[in-house]
Amino acid sequence: MTYDLYIGDRMFSSWSLRGWLMFERFGIPARTQPVGLYSGTMKQDLEPLAPARLVPVMRTPEGTVIGDTLAMAETLAERHPDAGFWPVDPEARALARWLVAEMHSGFTALRGDCPMQLHSGYTDFTPSDAVCADLARIEELWSLARTRHGPEGPWLFGAYSLADVFYAPVAARIAGYGLPVGDRAAAYVARHLADPAFRRWRALGLTKSYDPMPYAMAVTHGPWPGPAPRKARAVDTGPSENTACPFSGKPVADFLELDGRVFGFCNPACRDKTVNDPEAWPAFMALL
Ligand SMILES: N[C@@H](CCC(=O)N[C@@H](CS)C(=O)NCC(=O)O)C(=O)O
CATH class of the missing domain: 1.20.1050 (Glutathione S-transferase Yfyf (Class Pi); Chain A, domain 2)
Structure with a gap:
Protein backbone atom coordinates (compact mmCIF):
# COMPACT_ATOMS: atom_id res chain seq x y z
CA MET A 1 0.00 0.00 0.00
CA THR A 2 1.23 3.45 -0.84
CA TYR A 3 0.04 7.01 -1.27
CA ASP A 4 -1.72 8.17 -4.43
CA LEU A 5 -1.01 11.71 -5.60
CA TYR A 6 -3.32 13.36 -8.13
CA ILE A 7 -1.68 16.16 -10.10
CA GLY A 8 -2.40 18.51 -12.97
CA ASP A 9 -0.18 19.28 -15.96
CA ARG A 10 3.41 19.56 -14.84
CA MET A 11 4.40 22.46 -17.09
CA PHE A 12 1.72 24.73 -15.64
CA SER A 13 0.31 23.48 -12.34
CA SER A 14 2.27 25.23 -9.62
CA TRP A 15 0.25 23.69 -6.79
CA SER A 16 0.76 20.23 -8.25
CA LEU A 17 4.52 20.87 -8.29
CA ARG A 18 4.33 21.65 -4.57
CA GLY A 19 2.36 18.47 -3.88
CA TRP A 20 4.78 16.34 -5.87
CA LEU A 21 7.87 17.84 -4.22
CA MET A 22 6.42 16.92 -0.82
CA PHE A 23 6.75 13.27 -1.78
CA GLU A 24 9.72 13.31 -4.13
CA ARG A 25 11.98 15.57 -2.06
CA PHE A 26 11.35 13.79 1.26
CA GLY A 27 11.54 10.24 -0.01
CA ILE A 28 7.87 9.34 0.48
CA PRO A 29 6.78 6.88 -2.25
CA ALA A 30 3.60 7.78 -4.13
CA ARG A 31 1.80 6.64 -7.27
CA THR A 32 1.23 9.69 -9.44
CA GLN A 33 -2.21 9.95 -11.06
CA PRO A 34 -2.78 12.54 -13.81
CA VAL A 35 -5.78 14.87 -13.75
CA GLY A 36 -6.75 16.56 -17.01
CA LEU A 37 -6.46 20.21 -16.10
CA TYR A 38 -6.65 21.38 -19.72
CA SER A 39 -8.11 18.35 -21.51
CA GLY A 40 -11.61 18.81 -20.08
CA THR A 41 -11.59 15.66 -17.92
CA MET A 42 -10.76 17.32 -14.59
CA LYS A 43 -14.26 17.05 -13.14
CA GLN A 44 -14.61 13.34 -13.90
CA ASP A 45 -10.99 12.59 -12.91
CA LEU A 46 -11.69 14.10 -9.48
CA GLU A 47 -15.13 12.50 -9.03
CA PRO A 48 -13.83 9.53 -6.98
CA LEU A 49 -12.07 12.03 -4.68
CA ALA A 50 -15.12 14.16 -3.80
CA PRO A 51 -15.31 16.76 -2.40
CA ALA A 52 -11.85 17.54 -3.85
CA ARG A 53 -12.17 20.03 -6.69
CA LEU A 54 -8.62 21.27 -7.29
CA VAL A 55 -5.23 19.63 -7.74
CA PRO A 56 -3.17 18.36 -6.08
CA VAL A 57 -5.03 15.80 -4.00
CA MET A 58 -3.54 12.88 -2.09
CA ARG A 59 -4.96 9.63 -0.81
CA THR A 60 -3.25 7.96 2.15
CA PRO A 61 -2.51 4.21 2.06
CA GLU A 62 -5.51 3.83 4.42
CA GLY A 63 -7.77 5.58 1.90
CA THR A 64 -8.18 9.05 3.41
CA VAL A 65 -8.47 11.74 0.73
CA ILE A 66 -6.81 15.10 1.48
CA GLY A 67 -6.98 18.17 -0.73
CA ASP A 68 -5.12 21.48 -0.51
CA THR A 69 -1.34 21.66 -0.21
CA LEU A 70 -1.37 23.10 3.32
CA ALA A 71 -3.41 20.18 4.63
CA MET A 72 -1.28 17.73 2.67
CA ALA A 73 1.94 19.24 4.04
CA GLU A 74 0.81 19.09 7.66
CA THR A 75 -0.56 15.57 7.28
CA LEU A 76 2.66 14.28 5.73
CA ALA A 77 4.79 16.04 8.36
CA GLU A 78 2.69 14.47 11.11
CA ARG A 79 2.77 10.99 9.57
CA HIS A 80 6.52 11.11 8.79
CA PRO A 81 8.08 13.01 11.69
CA ASP A 82 11.64 11.95 10.80
CA ALA A 83 11.47 12.96 7.12
CA GLY A 84 12.60 16.56 7.79
CA PHE A 85 9.56 18.38 6.43
CA TRP A 86 9.90 21.26 8.89
CA PRO A 87 13.08 22.73 10.45
CA VAL A 88 13.86 21.10 13.82
CA ASP A 89 14.46 24.35 15.72
CA TRP A 201 9.43 17.34 -12.78
CA ARG A 202 10.22 19.56 -15.76
CA ALA A 203 11.64 16.67 -17.81
CA LEU A 204 8.39 14.78 -17.24
CA GLY A 205 6.36 17.87 -18.11
CA LEU A 206 8.19 18.33 -21.40
CA THR A 207 7.01 14.91 -22.57
CA LYS A 208 3.60 16.47 -23.22
CA SER A 209 3.08 19.01 -25.99
CA TYR A 210 0.35 21.65 -26.20
CA ASP A 211 -1.36 23.39 -29.09
CA PRO A 212 -2.39 26.02 -28.24
CA MET A 213 -0.01 26.58 -25.34
CA PRO A 214 -1.88 27.48 -22.11
CA TYR A 215 -1.20 31.02 -20.86
CA ALA A 216 0.65 31.91 -24.10
CA MET A 217 1.94 35.48 -23.91
CA ALA A 218 2.91 37.93 -26.61
CA VAL A 219 6.44 38.30 -25.29
CA THR A 220 9.79 37.11 -26.60
CA HIS A 221 10.64 33.54 -25.62
CA GLY A 222 14.22 32.45 -25.00
CA PRO A 223 15.60 29.17 -23.69
CA TRP A 224 14.56 27.93 -20.26
CA PRO A 225 16.89 29.69 -17.79
CA GLY A 226 17.78 26.53 -15.83
CA PRO A 227 20.84 24.37 -16.44
CA ALA A 228 21.02 23.32 -20.10
CA PRO A 229 20.30 19.58 -20.35
CA ARG A 230 22.89 17.31 -21.97
CA LYS A 231 21.94 16.79 -25.60
CA ALA A 232 20.20 13.45 -26.08
CA ARG A 233 17.80 12.37 -28.84
CA ALA A 234 15.36 9.53 -29.43
CA VAL A 235 16.54 7.01 -32.06
CA ASP A 236 14.49 4.33 -33.81
CA THR A 237 16.58 1.26 -33.14
CA GLY A 238 19.21 -0.32 -30.92
CA PRO A 239 21.21 -2.23 -30.11
CA SER A 240 21.80 -0.48 -26.82
CA GLU A 241 24.56 -0.84 -24.27
CA ASN A 242 22.00 -1.95 -21.67
CA THR A 243 19.46 -4.75 -22.03
CA ALA A 244 17.28 -3.78 -19.03
CA CYS A 245 15.46 -0.46 -18.61
CA PRO A 246 17.23 1.60 -15.90
CA PHE A 247 13.86 2.50 -14.37
CA SER A 248 11.82 -0.73 -14.48
CA GLY A 249 14.39 -3.47 -15.11
CA LYS A 250 12.22 -4.70 -17.99
CA PRO A 251 13.68 -5.57 -21.45
CA VAL A 252 14.47 -2.53 -23.61
CA ALA A 253 12.33 -1.55 -26.62
CA ASP A 254 12.85 2.22 -27.08
CA PHE A 255 16.18 3.95 -27.52
CA LEU A 256 18.08 7.23 -27.13
CA GLU A 257 21.46 8.41 -28.22
CA LEU A 258 23.78 10.47 -26.03
CA ASP A 259 27.37 11.34 -26.96
CA GLY A 260 27.33 8.69 -29.67
CA ARG A 261 26.19 5.95 -27.25
CA VAL A 262 22.80 4.21 -27.43
CA PHE A 263 20.75 3.31 -24.34
CA GLY A 264 17.46 1.44 -24.13
CA PHE A 265 14.23 1.81 -22.13
CA CYS A 266 11.14 -0.33 -21.64
CA ASN A 267 8.74 2.24 -23.13
CA PRO A 268 8.68 5.67 -24.85
CA ALA A 269 7.74 7.47 -21.61
CA CYS A 270 10.89 6.28 -19.82
CA ARG A 271 12.95 7.24 -22.86
CA ASP A 272 11.40 10.66 -23.42
CA LYS A 273 11.73 11.90 -19.84
CA THR A 274 15.41 10.93 -20.06
CA VAL A 275 15.89 12.62 -23.44
CA ASN A 276 14.53 15.82 -21.91
CA ASP A 277 17.15 15.95 -19.14
CA PRO A 278 19.44 12.92 -18.81
CA GLU A 279 21.26 14.23 -15.74
CA ALA A 280 18.04 14.51 -13.74
CA TRP A 281 17.76 10.71 -13.53
CA PRO A 282 20.26 8.97 -11.24
CA ALA A 283 19.18 5.51 -12.47
CA PHE A 284 20.08 6.51 -16.02
CA MET A 285 23.28 8.31 -15.07
CA ALA A 286 24.43 5.16 -13.31
CA LEU A 287 24.53 3.51 -16.78
CA LEU A 288 27.03 6.12 -17.98
N1 LIG B 1 -5.31 26.17 -2.30
C1 LIG B 1 -5.11 25.07 -3.22
C2 LIG B 1 -4.90 25.62 -4.61
C3 LIG B 1 -4.96 24.53 -5.68
C4 LIG B 1 -5.16 25.08 -7.08
O1 LIG B 1 -5.60 26.24 -7.26
N2 LIG B 1 -4.89 24.24 -8.08
C5 LIG B 1 -5.11 24.62 -9.46
C6 LIG B 1 -4.03 24.02 -10.36
S1 LIG B 1 -2.45 24.75 -10.08
C7 LIG B 1 -6.41 24.01 -9.95
O2 LIG B 1 -6.77 22.93 -9.55
N3 LIG B 1 -7.10 24.72 -10.86
C8 LIG B 1 -8.28 24.24 -11.49
C9 LIG B 1 -9.45 25.16 -11.35
O3 LIG B 1 -9.29 26.25 -10.78
O4 LIG B 1 -10.52 24.77 -11.81
C10 LIG B 1 -3.89 24.25 -2.75
O5 LIG B 1 -3.12 24.75 -1.93
O6 LIG B 1 -3.75 23.08 -3.14
Whole structure:
Protein backbone atom coordinates (compact mmCIF):
# COMPACT_ATOMS: atom_id res chain seq x y z
CA MET A 1 0.00 0.00 0.00
CA THR A 2 1.23 3.45 -0.84
CA TYR A 3 0.04 7.01 -1.27
CA ASP A 4 -1.72 8.17 -4.43
CA LEU A 5 -1.01 11.71 -5.60
CA TYR A 6 -3.32 13.36 -8.13
CA ILE A 7 -1.68 16.16 -10.10
CA GLY A 8 -2.40 18.51 -12.97
CA ASP A 9 -0.18 19.28 -15.96
CA ARG A 10 3.41 19.56 -14.84
CA MET A 11 4.40 22.46 -17.09
CA PHE A 12 1.72 24.73 -15.64
CA SER A 13 0.31 23.48 -12.34
CA SER A 14 2.27 25.23 -9.62
CA TRP A 15 0.25 23.69 -6.79
CA SER A 16 0.76 20.23 -8.25
CA LEU A 17 4.52 20.87 -8.29
CA ARG A 18 4.33 21.65 -4.57
CA GLY A 19 2.36 18.47 -3.88
CA TRP A 20 4.78 16.34 -5.87
CA LEU A 21 7.87 17.84 -4.22
CA MET A 22 6.42 16.92 -0.82
CA PHE A 23 6.75 13.27 -1.78
CA GLU A 24 9.72 13.31 -4.13
CA ARG A 25 11.98 15.57 -2.06
CA PHE A 26 11.35 13.79 1.26
CA GLY A 27 11.54 10.24 -0.01
CA ILE A 28 7.87 9.34 0.48
CA PRO A 29 6.78 6.88 -2.25
CA ALA A 30 3.60 7.78 -4.13
CA ARG A 31 1.80 6.64 -7.27
CA THR A 32 1.23 9.69 -9.44
CA GLN A 33 -2.21 9.95 -11.06
CA PRO A 34 -2.78 12.54 -13.81
CA VAL A 35 -5.78 14.87 -13.75
CA GLY A 36 -6.75 16.56 -17.01
CA LEU A 37 -6.46 20.21 -16.10
CA TYR A 38 -6.65 21.38 -19.72
CA SER A 39 -8.11 18.35 -21.51
CA GLY A 40 -11.61 18.81 -20.08
CA THR A 41 -11.59 15.66 -17.92
CA MET A 42 -10.76 17.32 -14.59
CA LYS A 43 -14.26 17.05 -13.14
CA GLN A 44 -14.61 13.34 -13.90
CA ASP A 45 -10.99 12.59 -12.91
CA LEU A 46 -11.69 14.10 -9.48
CA GLU A 47 -15.13 12.50 -9.03
CA PRO A 48 -13.83 9.53 -6.98
CA LEU A 49 -12.07 12.03 -4.68
CA ALA A 50 -15.12 14.16 -3.80
CA PRO A 51 -15.31 16.76 -2.40
CA ALA A 52 -11.85 17.54 -3.85
CA ARG A 53 -12.17 20.03 -6.69
CA LEU A 54 -8.62 21.27 -7.29
CA VAL A 55 -5.23 19.63 -7.74
CA PRO A 56 -3.17 18.36 -6.08
CA VAL A 57 -5.03 15.80 -4.00
CA MET A 58 -3.54 12.88 -2.09
CA ARG A 59 -4.96 9.63 -0.81
CA THR A 60 -3.25 7.96 2.15
CA PRO A 61 -2.51 4.21 2.06
CA GLU A 62 -5.51 3.83 4.42
CA GLY A 63 -7.77 5.58 1.90
CA THR A 64 -8.18 9.05 3.41
CA VAL A 65 -8.47 11.74 0.73
CA ILE A 66 -6.81 15.10 1.48
CA GLY A 67 -6.98 18.17 -0.73
CA ASP A 68 -5.12 21.48 -0.51
CA THR A 69 -1.34 21.66 -0.21
CA LEU A 70 -1.37 23.10 3.32
CA ALA A 71 -3.41 20.18 4.63
CA MET A 72 -1.28 17.73 2.67
CA ALA A 73 1.94 19.24 4.04
CA GLU A 74 0.81 19.09 7.66
CA THR A 75 -0.56 15.57 7.28
CA LEU A 76 2.66 14.28 5.73
CA ALA A 77 4.79 16.04 8.36
CA GLU A 78 2.69 14.47 11.11
CA ARG A 79 2.77 10.99 9.57
CA HIS A 80 6.52 11.11 8.79
CA PRO A 81 8.08 13.01 11.69
CA ASP A 82 11.64 11.95 10.80
CA ALA A 83 11.47 12.96 7.12
CA GLY A 84 12.60 16.56 7.79
CA PHE A 85 9.56 18.38 6.43
CA TRP A 86 9.90 21.26 8.89
CA PRO A 87 13.08 22.73 10.45
CA VAL A 88 13.86 21.10 13.82
CA ASP A 89 14.46 24.35 15.72
CA PRO A 90 11.09 25.68 17.02
CA GLU A 91 11.81 29.30 16.06
CA ALA A 92 12.92 28.30 12.59
CA ARG A 93 9.87 26.05 12.29
CA ALA A 94 7.53 28.88 13.29
CA LEU A 95 9.05 31.19 10.68
CA ALA A 96 8.94 28.44 8.05
CA ARG A 97 5.22 28.00 8.75
CA TRP A 98 4.73 31.75 8.41
CA LEU A 99 6.50 31.79 5.04
CA VAL A 100 4.45 28.86 3.80
CA ALA A 101 1.17 30.38 5.00
CA GLU A 102 1.96 33.76 3.44
CA MET A 103 2.77 32.06 0.15
CA HIS A 104 -0.40 30.00 0.28
CA SER A 105 -2.65 33.01 0.85
CA GLY A 106 -0.72 35.82 -0.82
CA PHE A 107 1.30 37.19 -3.74
CA THR A 108 -1.81 37.43 -5.84
CA ALA A 109 -0.30 39.90 -8.33
CA LEU A 110 2.66 37.62 -9.04
CA ARG A 111 0.40 34.58 -9.29
CA GLY A 112 -2.14 36.34 -11.50
CA ASP A 113 0.23 38.15 -13.84
CA CYS A 114 2.85 35.40 -14.12
CA PRO A 115 1.22 31.95 -14.33
CA MET A 116 3.85 29.26 -13.90
CA GLN A 117 5.21 27.90 -17.17
CA LEU A 118 8.32 25.78 -17.35
CA HIS A 119 8.71 25.87 -21.10
CA SER A 120 10.87 28.89 -21.88
CA GLY A 121 12.41 32.04 -20.50
CA TYR A 122 10.59 35.26 -21.33
CA THR A 123 13.05 37.99 -22.23
CA ASP A 124 10.92 41.15 -22.39
CA PHE A 125 8.19 40.74 -19.79
CA THR A 126 7.57 43.96 -17.87
CA PRO A 127 6.31 43.39 -14.32
CA SER A 128 3.61 45.69 -12.93
CA ASP A 129 4.16 47.71 -9.75
CA ALA A 130 2.03 45.19 -7.88
CA VAL A 131 4.24 42.30 -9.05
CA CYS A 132 7.34 44.26 -8.02
CA ALA A 133 5.78 44.83 -4.58
CA ASP A 134 5.18 41.07 -4.25
CA LEU A 135 8.79 40.42 -5.25
CA ALA A 136 10.05 42.89 -2.64
CA ARG A 137 8.02 41.13 0.06
CA ILE A 138 9.23 37.70 -1.08
CA GLU A 139 12.85 38.88 -0.97
CA GLU A 140 12.27 40.30 2.51
CA LEU A 141 10.94 36.94 3.75
CA TRP A 142 13.65 34.89 2.04
CA SER A 143 16.34 37.17 3.43
CA LEU A 144 14.89 36.95 6.94
CA ALA A 145 14.87 33.14 6.84
CA ARG A 146 18.39 32.91 5.42
CA THR A 147 19.87 35.45 7.81
CA ARG A 148 18.31 33.98 10.94
CA HIS A 149 18.23 30.28 10.20
CA GLY A 150 19.98 29.32 6.97
CA PRO A 151 23.10 31.48 6.52
CA GLU A 152 25.03 28.62 4.91
CA GLY A 153 22.12 27.78 2.63
CA PRO A 154 21.52 26.66 0.06
CA TRP A 155 17.89 26.53 1.16
CA LEU A 156 15.83 29.01 3.17
CA PHE A 157 16.43 27.23 6.48
CA GLY A 158 19.72 25.55 5.55
CA ALA A 159 18.38 22.09 4.75
CA TYR A 160 15.51 21.69 2.26
CA SER A 161 12.14 22.08 4.02
CA LEU A 162 8.48 22.65 3.24
CA ALA A 163 9.27 26.35 2.94
CA ASP A 164 11.36 25.55 -0.15
CA VAL A 165 8.58 23.34 -1.51
CA PHE A 166 6.14 26.23 -1.36
CA TYR A 167 8.56 28.72 -2.94
CA ALA A 168 9.76 26.42 -5.75
CA PRO A 169 7.03 27.64 -8.17
CA VAL A 170 7.81 31.23 -7.13
CA ALA A 171 11.42 30.61 -8.13
CA ALA A 172 10.17 29.17 -11.43
CA ARG A 173 8.11 32.31 -12.05
CA ILE A 174 11.00 34.65 -11.24
CA ALA A 175 13.24 32.70 -13.63
CA GLY A 176 10.66 32.08 -16.36
CA TYR A 177 9.54 35.71 -16.56
CA GLY A 178 13.02 37.17 -15.98
CA LEU A 179 11.76 39.10 -12.94
CA PRO A 180 14.19 41.48 -11.24
CA VAL A 181 15.55 40.28 -7.86
CA GLY A 182 18.79 40.83 -5.95
CA ASP A 183 21.82 38.54 -6.12
CA ARG A 184 20.97 36.48 -3.04
CA ALA A 185 17.43 35.79 -4.23
CA ALA A 186 18.71 35.07 -7.75
CA ALA A 187 21.12 32.47 -6.34
CA TYR A 188 18.25 30.83 -4.44
CA VAL A 189 16.14 30.79 -7.62
CA ALA A 190 19.01 29.19 -9.55
CA ARG A 191 19.35 26.56 -6.81
CA HIS A 192 15.72 25.53 -7.35
CA LEU A 193 16.16 25.30 -11.13
CA ALA A 194 19.25 23.10 -10.66
CA ASP A 195 17.62 20.84 -8.07
CA PRO A 196 17.44 17.31 -9.54
CA ALA A 197 13.86 16.80 -8.29
CA PHE A 198 12.74 20.04 -9.93
CA ARG A 199 14.55 18.98 -13.13
CA ARG A 200 12.79 15.60 -13.08
CA TRP A 201 9.43 17.34 -12.78
CA ARG A 202 10.22 19.56 -15.76
CA ALA A 203 11.64 16.67 -17.81
CA LEU A 204 8.39 14.78 -17.24
CA GLY A 205 6.36 17.87 -18.11
CA LEU A 206 8.19 18.33 -21.40
CA THR A 207 7.01 14.91 -22.57
CA LYS A 208 3.60 16.47 -23.22
CA SER A 209 3.08 19.01 -25.99
CA TYR A 210 0.35 21.65 -26.20
CA ASP A 211 -1.36 23.39 -29.09
CA PRO A 212 -2.39 26.02 -28.24
CA MET A 213 -0.01 26.58 -25.34
CA PRO A 214 -1.88 27.48 -22.11
CA TYR A 215 -1.20 31.02 -20.86
CA ALA A 216 0.65 31.91 -24.10
CA MET A 217 1.94 35.48 -23.91
CA ALA A 218 2.91 37.93 -26.61
CA VAL A 219 6.44 38.30 -25.29
CA THR A 220 9.79 37.11 -26.60
CA HIS A 221 10.64 33.54 -25.62
CA GLY A 222 14.22 32.45 -25.00
CA PRO A 223 15.60 29.17 -23.69
CA TRP A 224 14.56 27.93 -20.26
CA PRO A 225 16.89 29.69 -17.79
CA GLY A 226 17.78 26.53 -15.83
CA PRO A 227 20.84 24.37 -16.44
CA ALA A 228 21.02 23.32 -20.10
CA PRO A 229 20.30 19.58 -20.35
CA ARG A 230 22.89 17.31 -21.97
CA LYS A 231 21.94 16.79 -25.60
CA ALA A 232 20.20 13.45 -26.08
CA ARG A 233 17.80 12.37 -28.84
CA ALA A 234 15.36 9.53 -29.43
CA VAL A 235 16.54 7.01 -32.06
CA ASP A 236 14.49 4.33 -33.81
CA THR A 237 16.58 1.26 -33.14
CA GLY A 238 19.21 -0.32 -30.92
CA PRO A 239 21.21 -2.23 -30.11
CA SER A 240 21.80 -0.48 -26.82
CA GLU A 241 24.56 -0.84 -24.27
CA ASN A 242 22.00 -1.95 -21.67
CA THR A 243 19.46 -4.75 -22.03
CA ALA A 244 17.28 -3.78 -19.03
CA CYS A 245 15.46 -0.46 -18.61
CA PRO A 246 17.23 1.60 -15.90
CA PHE A 247 13.86 2.50 -14.37
CA SER A 248 11.82 -0.73 -14.48
CA GLY A 249 14.39 -3.47 -15.11
CA LYS A 250 12.22 -4.70 -17.99
CA PRO A 251 13.68 -5.57 -21.45
CA VAL A 252 14.47 -2.53 -23.61
CA ALA A 253 12.33 -1.55 -26.62
CA ASP A 254 12.85 2.22 -27.08
CA PHE A 255 16.18 3.95 -27.52
CA LEU A 256 18.08 7.23 -27.13
CA GLU A 257 21.46 8.41 -28.22
CA LEU A 258 23.78 10.47 -26.03
CA ASP A 259 27.37 11.34 -26.96
CA GLY A 260 27.33 8.69 -29.67
CA ARG A 261 26.19 5.95 -27.25
CA VAL A 262 22.80 4.21 -27.43
CA PHE A 263 20.75 3.31 -24.34
CA GLY A 264 17.46 1.44 -24.13
CA PHE A 265 14.23 1.81 -22.13
CA CYS A 266 11.14 -0.33 -21.64
CA ASN A 267 8.74 2.24 -23.13
CA PRO A 268 8.68 5.67 -24.85
CA ALA A 269 7.74 7.47 -21.61
CA CYS A 270 10.89 6.28 -19.82
CA ARG A 271 12.95 7.24 -22.86
CA ASP A 272 11.40 10.66 -23.42
CA LYS A 273 11.73 11.90 -19.84
CA THR A 274 15.41 10.93 -20.06
CA VAL A 275 15.89 12.62 -23.44
CA ASN A 276 14.53 15.82 -21.91
CA ASP A 277 17.15 15.95 -19.14
CA PRO A 278 19.44 12.92 -18.81
CA GLU A 279 21.26 14.23 -15.74
CA ALA A 280 18.04 14.51 -13.74
CA TRP A 281 17.76 10.71 -13.53
CA PRO A 282 20.26 8.97 -11.24
CA ALA A 283 19.18 5.51 -12.47
CA PHE A 284 20.08 6.51 -16.02
CA MET A 285 23.28 8.31 -15.07
CA ALA A 286 24.43 5.16 -13.31
CA LEU A 287 24.53 3.51 -16.78
CA LEU A 288 27.03 6.12 -17.98
N1 LIG B 1 -5.31 26.17 -2.30
C1 LIG B 1 -5.11 25.07 -3.22
C2 LIG B 1 -4.90 25.62 -4.61
C3 LIG B 1 -4.96 24.53 -5.68
C4 LIG B 1 -5.16 25.08 -7.08
O1 LIG B 1 -5.60 26.24 -7.26
N2 LIG B 1 -4.89 24.24 -8.08
C5 LIG B 1 -5.11 24.62 -9.46
C6 LIG B 1 -4.03 24.02 -10.36
S1 LIG B 1 -2.45 24.75 -10.08
C7 LIG B 1 -6.41 24.01 -9.95
O2 LIG B 1 -6.77 22.93 -9.55
N3 LIG B 1 -7.10 24.72 -10.86
C8 LIG B 1 -8.28 24.24 -11.49
C9 LIG B 1 -9.45 25.16 -11.35
O3 LIG B 1 -9.29 26.25 -10.78
O4 LIG B 1 -10.52 24.77 -11.81
C10 LIG B 1 -3.89 24.25 -2.75
O5 LIG B 1 -3.12 24.75 -1.93
O6 LIG B 1 -3.75 23.08 -3.14
